[in-house]
Amino acid sequence: MYTQGLDQAGKSDPAKPGPETREQLDAFQTRIDAEEKIEAKDWMPEAYRRTLVRQISQHAHSEIIGMQPEGNWLTRAPSLKRKAILLAKVQDEAGHGLYLYSAAETLGVSRDQMVADLLSGKAKYSSIFNYPTLSWADIGAIGWLVDGAAIMNQIPLCRCSYGPYSRAMIRVCKEESFHQRQGYEIMLTLCGGTAEQKAMAQDALNRFWWPSLMMFGPNDANSTHSAQSMAWKIKRFSNDELRQKFIDVTVPQAEFLGLTVPDDELRYNEETEHYEHSDIDWQEFFDVIAGNGPCNKQRMEKRRKAQDDGAWVREAARVYAEKKAAASAAA
């Protein structure tokens, strides 16, 4: 059992060396540099294990909490077809949570512990899921922008040095690309509809644009964990590189929809072939991470209630497993 505390609050340094020898660390780095996958039973530095537990569990929690803003519209989807698609999407997110909790468990942390850390507030999840979904267009904007940003982040993770995480990401990314398309298709439909529908789509873009850019995390200069994660090939691109890729891909999509990205300073630089944008309001990001976003309290309350409501299922499963074990011991 892995018992060390998770570095969720960034209080301890995940790159701080453990009791490993220089030779062990060098041999490990040689394997990483040779693009070998590290598997669950392989030797690894304690800080590598800690970093992965933090990242994978945070990712799993984001998938599970991320079901809430969209779940909010399941009973109000505008048609049976829209409802069936959204239901499938939300169920996919539950599945992503399950693959990721399983991947984290291969590092010796129990799912119970990870869930306990989420519920106590010790573990974090993506800041984006603390924003409300006020209209049906938000479901389109989330699929297009939030799942779109998730894909940018996750495609390089298919090549992550830790085998179980990288393999989980391959399937997750296939499903995320369906999510992104379903969201964009909702936006396309709204933008081709009445003036009121188009205004709804614009309003959703206005509210989700900046929080989506924040999903990539702080600027490189202020990102605590990036350099070591890059050296270990857990991360392949920096936060700012991924954010730039996302902006470059997404702005033309907004133009195709006939929508305006809510940034007066947004412009294409012919020389660099990248879009330039105004500064991100990092204070908002840090406030949301600290628990003061519009929906943090509500998200956690709902999650705690789900955990309490499901207690009888876990208890029944435990008693059943005990009975089965007793019966096979007696046989």
Ligand SMILES: [Fe+2]
């Ligand atoms: Fe997902």
Ligand SMILES: [Fe+2]
């Ligand atoms: Fe998704």
